Amino acid sequence: MKTSKAIEKRTSSRNFLKKKVAQKLINKIISAGGGAPSAKNTQPWLFVELNDEQKTACVKELIKEANKLDFQPRSFLLATAEAINQAPVLILVFATIDDEFFHNSYILSIGAAIENCLLQATELGIQSLWNCDMLAIDKSFFKKLLNIDYDLVSGISLGYNPNVMKAHIKKPISEIFINNNVNNK
Ligand SMILES: Cc1cc2nc3c(=O)[nH]c(=O)nc-3n(C[C@H](O)[C@H](O)[C@H](O)COP(=O)(O)O)c2cc1C
Incomplete structure:
Protein backbone atom coordinates (compact mmCIF):
# COMPACT_ATOMS: atom_id res chain seq x y z
CA MET A 1 0.00 0.00 0.00
CA LYS A 2 1.27 3.47 -0.84
CA THR A 3 1.87 5.84 2.06
CA SER A 4 -0.75 8.22 0.65
CA LYS A 5 -3.34 5.42 0.69
CA ALA A 6 -2.48 4.48 4.29
CA ILE A 7 -2.85 8.14 5.34
CA GLU A 8 -6.21 8.31 3.58
CA LYS A 9 -7.51 5.03 5.04
CA ARG A 10 -6.31 5.34 8.65
CA THR A 11 -9.08 6.14 11.06
CA SER A 12 -9.58 5.63 14.78
CA SER A 13 -11.39 2.44 15.69
CA ARG A 14 -13.34 2.06 18.93
CA ASN A 15 -14.93 -1.30 18.18
CA PHE A 16 -12.89 -4.45 17.88
CA LEU A 17 -13.46 -8.12 17.25
CA LYS A 18 -11.98 -10.62 19.69
CA LYS A 19 -9.69 -11.83 16.87
CA LYS A 20 -6.04 -11.78 17.92
CA VAL A 21 -3.34 -9.87 16.03
CA ALA A 22 -0.37 -12.04 15.05
CA GLN A 23 2.75 -11.17 17.05
CA LYS A 24 4.83 -10.80 13.90
CA LEU A 25 2.43 -8.09 12.68
CA ILE A 26 2.62 -6.31 16.03
CA ASN A 27 6.42 -6.46 15.83
CA LYS A 28 6.26 -4.94 12.33
CA ILE A 29 4.07 -2.12 13.64
CA ILE A 30 6.45 -1.37 16.50
CA SER A 31 9.45 -1.51 14.16
CA ALA A 32 7.74 1.12 12.01
CA GLY A 33 7.42 3.26 15.14
CA GLY A 34 11.11 2.84 15.83
CA GLY A 35 11.89 4.12 12.34
CA ALA A 36 10.46 7.56 13.07
CA PRO A 37 12.56 10.71 13.20
CA SER A 38 13.39 11.90 16.70
CA ALA A 39 15.03 14.93 18.25
CA LYS A 40 18.81 14.41 17.96
CA ASN A 41 18.02 10.79 17.06
CA THR A 42 17.43 10.13 20.75
CA ASP A 70 -17.51 15.33 36.06
CA PHE A 71 -19.97 14.07 33.51
CA GLN A 72 -18.25 15.05 30.27
CA PRO A 73 -14.66 14.03 30.86
CA ARG A 74 -16.01 10.95 32.61
CA SER A 75 -17.98 9.86 29.53
CA PHE A 76 -14.91 10.36 27.29
CA LEU A 77 -12.72 8.28 29.58
CA LEU A 78 -15.32 5.56 29.93
CA ALA A 79 -15.69 5.36 26.14
CA THR A 80 -11.92 5.04 25.81
CA ALA A 81 -11.86 2.37 28.52
CA GLU A 82 -14.51 0.42 26.61
CA ALA A 83 -12.51 0.66 23.36
CA ILE A 84 -9.29 -0.42 25.08
CA ASN A 85 -11.13 -3.30 26.68
CA GLN A 86 -12.45 -4.52 23.33
CA ALA A 87 -9.13 -4.27 21.48
CA PRO A 88 -7.06 -7.44 21.77
CA VAL A 89 -3.80 -5.47 21.88
CA LEU A 90 -2.79 -2.59 24.10
CA ILE A 91 0.63 -1.04 23.62
CA LEU A 92 1.75 1.60 26.10
CA VAL A 93 4.27 4.16 24.90
CA PHE A 94 6.60 5.66 27.49
CA ALA A 95 9.09 8.53 27.21
CA THR A 96 12.52 7.23 28.17
CA ILE A 97 14.11 10.68 28.05
CA ASP A 98 12.67 13.98 29.14
CA ASP A 99 13.76 17.35 30.38
CA GLU A 100 12.16 20.73 30.65
CA PHE A 101 14.04 22.37 27.79
CA PHE A 102 13.53 19.66 25.14
CA HIS A 103 10.20 18.34 26.44
CA ASN A 104 8.25 19.22 23.28
CA SER A 105 10.96 17.72 21.07
CA TYR A 106 10.75 14.40 22.88
CA ILE A 107 6.97 14.31 22.93
CA LEU A 108 6.77 15.25 19.24
CA SER A 109 9.28 12.50 18.45
CA ILE A 110 7.04 9.99 20.19
CA GLY A 111 4.05 11.35 18.29
CA ALA A 112 5.91 10.73 15.04
CA ALA A 113 6.68 7.18 16.14
CA ILE A 114 3.04 6.52 17.04
CA GLU A 115 1.81 7.84 13.70
CA ASN A 116 4.28 5.52 11.95
CA CYS A 117 2.77 2.64 13.94
CA LEU A 118 -0.76 3.60 12.95
CA LEU A 119 0.10 3.91 9.26
CA GLN A 120 1.92 0.57 9.31
CA ALA A 121 -1.10 -1.00 11.04
CA THR A 122 -3.38 0.43 8.34
CA GLU A 123 -1.20 -1.07 5.63
CA LEU A 124 -1.49 -4.44 7.36
CA GLY A 125 -5.31 -4.16 7.54
CA ILE A 126 -5.23 -3.65 11.31
CA GLN A 127 -7.33 -0.95 12.98
CA SER A 128 -5.96 1.25 15.71
CA LEU A 129 -6.82 3.77 18.39
CA TRP A 130 -4.27 6.28 19.64
CA ASN A 131 -5.37 7.04 23.17
CA CYS A 132 -4.24 9.60 25.70
CA ASP A 133 -7.13 9.36 28.15
CA MET A 134 -4.98 6.77 29.92
CA LEU A 135 -2.86 9.68 31.10
CA ALA A 136 -5.51 10.09 33.80
CA ILE A 137 -3.88 7.08 35.45
CA ASP A 138 -1.19 7.84 37.99
CA LYS A 139 2.44 7.00 37.19
CA SER A 140 2.68 4.90 40.35
CA PHE A 141 0.13 2.48 38.88
CA PHE A 142 2.38 1.65 35.90
CA LYS A 143 5.40 1.42 38.16
CA LYS A 144 3.63 -1.21 40.22
CA LEU A 145 2.05 -3.02 37.26
CA LEU A 146 5.03 -3.07 34.89
CA ASN A 147 7.96 -2.08 37.05
CA ILE A 148 8.49 0.86 34.69
CA ASP A 149 9.34 4.25 36.05
CA TYR A 150 9.00 6.25 32.83
CA ASP A 151 6.19 8.68 32.06
CA LEU A 152 3.35 7.33 29.95
CA VAL A 153 2.78 9.34 26.76
CA SER A 154 0.04 7.37 25.00
CA GLY A 155 -1.62 4.07 24.48
CA ILE A 156 -2.12 2.35 21.14
CA SER A 157 -4.94 -0.16 20.81
CA LEU A 158 -4.80 -2.55 17.87
CA GLY A 159 -7.22 -5.07 16.46
CA TYR A 160 -9.80 -5.74 13.81
CA ASN A 161 -12.97 -3.67 13.48
CA PRO A 162 -16.10 -5.69 12.71
CA ASN A 163 -17.14 -3.18 10.03
CA VAL A 164 -15.55 -1.54 7.03
CA MET A 165 -14.54 1.84 8.39
CA LYS A 166 -14.75 5.14 6.57
CA ALA A 167 -12.12 7.73 7.45
CA HIS A 168 -13.20 11.13 8.74
CA ILE A 169 -13.32 14.03 6.32
CA LYS A 170 -10.39 16.33 7.04
CA LYS A 171 -10.04 20.05 6.44
CA PRO A 172 -9.14 20.96 2.86
CA ILE A 173 -5.60 22.14 2.16
CA SER A 174 -6.91 25.69 1.59
CA GLU A 175 -7.84 25.86 5.29
CA ILE A 176 -4.62 24.49 6.71
CA PHE A 177 -1.92 25.85 4.41
CA ILE A 178 -0.78 29.38 3.64
CA ASN A 179 1.58 29.49 0.71
CA ASN A 180 3.50 32.75 0.63
CA ASN A 181 5.88 31.41 -1.98
CA VAL A 182 4.39 33.25 -4.96
CA ASN A 183 7.15 31.89 -7.25
CA ASN A 184 5.91 28.36 -6.67
CA LYS A 185 2.29 28.43 -7.84
C1 LIG B 1 -2.78 12.61 20.88
C2 LIG B 1 -4.09 11.91 20.65
C3 LIG B 1 -4.80 11.43 21.73
C4 LIG B 1 -6.00 10.75 21.53
N1 LIG B 1 -6.65 10.22 22.61
C5 LIG B 1 -7.79 9.54 22.42
C6 LIG B 1 -8.44 8.90 23.53
O1 LIG B 1 -7.96 8.91 24.65
N2 LIG B 1 -9.59 8.25 23.28
C7 LIG B 1 -10.14 8.16 22.02
O2 LIG B 1 -11.20 7.54 21.87
N3 LIG B 1 -9.54 8.73 20.96
C8 LIG B 1 -8.37 9.40 21.12
N4 LIG B 1 -7.72 9.94 20.05
C9 LIG B 1 -8.27 9.73 18.70
C10 LIG B 1 -8.92 11.01 18.19
O3 LIG B 1 -10.16 11.20 18.84
C11 LIG B 1 -9.09 10.89 16.66
O4 LIG B 1 -7.83 10.83 16.06
C12 LIG B 1 -9.86 12.07 16.08
O5 LIG B 1 -11.19 12.08 16.52
C13 LIG B 1 -9.85 12.05 14.55
O6 LIG B 1 -10.40 10.87 14.06
P1 LIG B 1 -9.55 9.89 13.13
O7 LIG B 1 -8.39 9.37 13.94
O8 LIG B 1 -10.50 8.78 12.77
O9 LIG B 1 -9.07 10.66 11.94
C14 LIG B 1 -6.51 10.60 20.22
C15 LIG B 1 -5.78 11.08 19.14
C16 LIG B 1 -4.59 11.72 19.34
C17 LIG B 1 -3.78 12.19 18.15
Whole structure:
Protein backbone atom coordinates (compact mmCIF):
# COMPACT_ATOMS: atom_id res chain seq x y z
CA MET A 1 0.00 0.00 0.00
CA LYS A 2 1.27 3.47 -0.84
CA THR A 3 1.87 5.84 2.06
CA SER A 4 -0.75 8.22 0.65
CA LYS A 5 -3.34 5.42 0.69
CA ALA A 6 -2.48 4.48 4.29
CA ILE A 7 -2.85 8.14 5.34
CA GLU A 8 -6.21 8.31 3.58
CA LYS A 9 -7.51 5.03 5.04
CA ARG A 10 -6.31 5.34 8.65
CA THR A 11 -9.08 6.14 11.06
CA SER A 12 -9.58 5.63 14.78
CA SER A 13 -11.39 2.44 15.69
CA ARG A 14 -13.34 2.06 18.93
CA ASN A 15 -14.93 -1.30 18.18
CA PHE A 16 -12.89 -4.45 17.88
CA LEU A 17 -13.46 -8.12 17.25
CA LYS A 18 -11.98 -10.62 19.69
CA LYS A 19 -9.69 -11.83 16.87
CA LYS A 20 -6.04 -11.78 17.92
CA VAL A 21 -3.34 -9.87 16.03
CA ALA A 22 -0.37 -12.04 15.05
CA GLN A 23 2.75 -11.17 17.05
CA LYS A 24 4.83 -10.80 13.90
CA LEU A 25 2.43 -8.09 12.68
CA ILE A 26 2.62 -6.31 16.03
CA ASN A 27 6.42 -6.46 15.83
CA LYS A 28 6.26 -4.94 12.33
CA ILE A 29 4.07 -2.12 13.64
CA ILE A 30 6.45 -1.37 16.50
CA SER A 31 9.45 -1.51 14.16
CA ALA A 32 7.74 1.12 12.01
CA GLY A 33 7.42 3.26 15.14
CA GLY A 34 11.11 2.84 15.83
CA GLY A 35 11.89 4.12 12.34
CA ALA A 36 10.46 7.56 13.07
CA PRO A 37 12.56 10.71 13.20
CA SER A 38 13.39 11.90 16.70
CA ALA A 39 15.03 14.93 18.25
CA LYS A 40 18.81 14.41 17.96
CA ASN A 41 18.02 10.79 17.06
CA THR A 42 17.43 10.13 20.75
CA GLN A 43 14.60 7.66 19.97
CA PRO A 44 13.07 8.54 23.34
CA TRP A 45 10.36 5.86 23.28
CA LEU A 46 9.64 2.53 24.87
CA PHE A 47 6.72 0.44 23.59
CA VAL A 48 5.28 -2.09 26.04
CA GLU A 49 2.76 -4.70 24.91
CA LEU A 50 0.52 -5.72 27.80
CA ASN A 51 -0.79 -9.18 28.52
CA ASP A 52 -4.53 -9.69 29.07
CA GLU A 53 -4.34 -9.33 32.86
CA GLN A 54 -2.33 -6.11 32.61
CA LYS A 55 -4.73 -4.72 29.99
CA THR A 56 -7.70 -5.51 32.22
CA ALA A 57 -5.96 -3.84 35.17
CA CYS A 58 -5.45 -0.69 33.05
CA VAL A 59 -9.07 -0.66 31.96
CA LYS A 60 -10.24 -0.99 35.59
CA GLU A 61 -7.90 1.77 36.70
CA LEU A 62 -9.09 4.08 33.90
CA ILE A 63 -12.72 3.44 34.89
CA LYS A 64 -11.79 4.19 38.51
CA GLU A 65 -10.20 7.50 37.49
CA ALA A 66 -13.12 8.32 35.16
CA ASN A 67 -15.60 7.90 37.99
CA LYS A 68 -13.86 10.63 39.96
CA LEU A 69 -14.61 13.16 37.18
CA ASP A 70 -17.51 15.33 36.06
CA PHE A 71 -19.97 14.07 33.51
CA GLN A 72 -18.25 15.05 30.27
CA PRO A 73 -14.66 14.03 30.86
CA ARG A 74 -16.01 10.95 32.61
CA SER A 75 -17.98 9.86 29.53
CA PHE A 76 -14.91 10.36 27.29
CA LEU A 77 -12.72 8.28 29.58
CA LEU A 78 -15.32 5.56 29.93
CA ALA A 79 -15.69 5.36 26.14
CA THR A 80 -11.92 5.04 25.81
CA ALA A 81 -11.86 2.37 28.52
CA GLU A 82 -14.51 0.42 26.61
CA ALA A 83 -12.51 0.66 23.36
CA ILE A 84 -9.29 -0.42 25.08
CA ASN A 85 -11.13 -3.30 26.68
CA GLN A 86 -12.45 -4.52 23.33
CA ALA A 87 -9.13 -4.27 21.48
CA PRO A 88 -7.06 -7.44 21.77
CA VAL A 89 -3.80 -5.47 21.88
CA LEU A 90 -2.79 -2.59 24.10
CA ILE A 91 0.63 -1.04 23.62
CA LEU A 92 1.75 1.60 26.10
CA VAL A 93 4.27 4.16 24.90
CA PHE A 94 6.60 5.66 27.49
CA ALA A 95 9.09 8.53 27.21
CA THR A 96 12.52 7.23 28.17
CA ILE A 97 14.11 10.68 28.05
CA ASP A 98 12.67 13.98 29.14
CA ASP A 99 13.76 17.35 30.38
CA GLU A 100 12.16 20.73 30.65
CA PHE A 101 14.04 22.37 27.79
CA PHE A 102 13.53 19.66 25.14
CA HIS A 103 10.20 18.34 26.44
CA ASN A 104 8.25 19.22 23.28
CA SER A 105 10.96 17.72 21.07
CA TYR A 106 10.75 14.40 22.88
CA ILE A 107 6.97 14.31 22.93
CA LEU A 108 6.77 15.25 19.24
CA SER A 109 9.28 12.50 18.45
CA ILE A 110 7.04 9.99 20.19
CA GLY A 111 4.05 11.35 18.29
CA ALA A 112 5.91 10.73 15.04
CA ALA A 113 6.68 7.18 16.14
CA ILE A 114 3.04 6.52 17.04
CA GLU A 115 1.81 7.84 13.70
CA ASN A 116 4.28 5.52 11.95
CA CYS A 117 2.77 2.64 13.94
CA LEU A 118 -0.76 3.60 12.95
CA LEU A 119 0.10 3.91 9.26
CA GLN A 120 1.92 0.57 9.31
CA ALA A 121 -1.10 -1.00 11.04
CA THR A 122 -3.38 0.43 8.34
CA GLU A 123 -1.20 -1.07 5.63
CA LEU A 124 -1.49 -4.44 7.36
CA GLY A 125 -5.31 -4.16 7.54
CA ILE A 126 -5.23 -3.65 11.31
CA GLN A 127 -7.33 -0.95 12.98
CA SER A 128 -5.96 1.25 15.71
CA LEU A 129 -6.82 3.77 18.39
CA TRP A 130 -4.27 6.28 19.64
CA ASN A 131 -5.37 7.04 23.17
CA CYS A 132 -4.24 9.60 25.70
CA ASP A 133 -7.13 9.36 28.15
CA MET A 134 -4.98 6.77 29.92
CA LEU A 135 -2.86 9.68 31.10
CA ALA A 136 -5.51 10.09 33.80
CA ILE A 137 -3.88 7.08 35.45
CA ASP A 138 -1.19 7.84 37.99
CA LYS A 139 2.44 7.00 37.19
CA SER A 140 2.68 4.90 40.35
CA PHE A 141 0.13 2.48 38.88
CA PHE A 142 2.38 1.65 35.90
CA LYS A 143 5.40 1.42 38.16
CA LYS A 144 3.63 -1.21 40.22
CA LEU A 145 2.05 -3.02 37.26
CA LEU A 146 5.03 -3.07 34.89
CA ASN A 147 7.96 -2.08 37.05
CA ILE A 148 8.49 0.86 34.69
CA ASP A 149 9.34 4.25 36.05
CA TYR A 150 9.00 6.25 32.83
CA ASP A 151 6.19 8.68 32.06
CA LEU A 152 3.35 7.33 29.95
CA VAL A 153 2.78 9.34 26.76
CA SER A 154 0.04 7.37 25.00
CA GLY A 155 -1.62 4.07 24.48
CA ILE A 156 -2.12 2.35 21.14
CA SER A 157 -4.94 -0.16 20.81
CA LEU A 158 -4.80 -2.55 17.87
CA GLY A 159 -7.22 -5.07 16.46
CA TYR A 160 -9.80 -5.74 13.81
CA ASN A 161 -12.97 -3.67 13.48
CA PRO A 162 -16.10 -5.69 12.71
CA ASN A 163 -17.14 -3.18 10.03
CA VAL A 164 -15.55 -1.54 7.03
CA MET A 165 -14.54 1.84 8.39
CA LYS A 166 -14.75 5.14 6.57
CA ALA A 167 -12.12 7.73 7.45
CA HIS A 168 -13.20 11.13 8.74
CA ILE A 169 -13.32 14.03 6.32
CA LYS A 170 -10.39 16.33 7.04
CA LYS A 171 -10.04 20.05 6.44
CA PRO A 172 -9.14 20.96 2.86
CA ILE A 173 -5.60 22.14 2.16
CA SER A 174 -6.91 25.69 1.59
CA GLU A 175 -7.84 25.86 5.29
CA ILE A 176 -4.62 24.49 6.71
CA PHE A 177 -1.92 25.85 4.41
CA ILE A 178 -0.78 29.38 3.64
CA ASN A 179 1.58 29.49 0.71
CA ASN A 180 3.50 32.75 0.63
CA ASN A 181 5.88 31.41 -1.98
CA VAL A 182 4.39 33.25 -4.96
CA ASN A 183 7.15 31.89 -7.25
CA ASN A 184 5.91 28.36 -6.67
CA LYS A 185 2.29 28.43 -7.84
C1 LIG B 1 -2.78 12.61 20.88
C2 LIG B 1 -4.09 11.91 20.65
C3 LIG B 1 -4.80 11.43 21.73
C4 LIG B 1 -6.00 10.75 21.53
N1 LIG B 1 -6.65 10.22 22.61
C5 LIG B 1 -7.79 9.54 22.42
C6 LIG B 1 -8.44 8.90 23.53
O1 LIG B 1 -7.96 8.91 24.65
N2 LIG B 1 -9.59 8.25 23.28
C7 LIG B 1 -10.14 8.16 22.02
O2 LIG B 1 -11.20 7.54 21.87
N3 LIG B 1 -9.54 8.73 20.96
C8 LIG B 1 -8.37 9.40 21.12
N4 LIG B 1 -7.72 9.94 20.05
C9 LIG B 1 -8.27 9.73 18.70
C10 LIG B 1 -8.92 11.01 18.19
O3 LIG B 1 -10.16 11.20 18.84
C11 LIG B 1 -9.09 10.89 16.66
O4 LIG B 1 -7.83 10.83 16.06
C12 LIG B 1 -9.86 12.07 16.08
O5 LIG B 1 -11.19 12.08 16.52
C13 LIG B 1 -9.85 12.05 14.55
O6 LIG B 1 -10.40 10.87 14.06
P1 LIG B 1 -9.55 9.89 13.13
O7 LIG B 1 -8.39 9.37 13.94
O8 LIG B 1 -10.50 8.78 12.77
O9 LIG B 1 -9.07 10.66 11.94
C14 LIG B 1 -6.51 10.60 20.22
C15 LIG B 1 -5.78 11.08 19.14
C16 LIG B 1 -4.59 11.72 19.34
C17 LIG B 1 -3.78 12.19 18.15
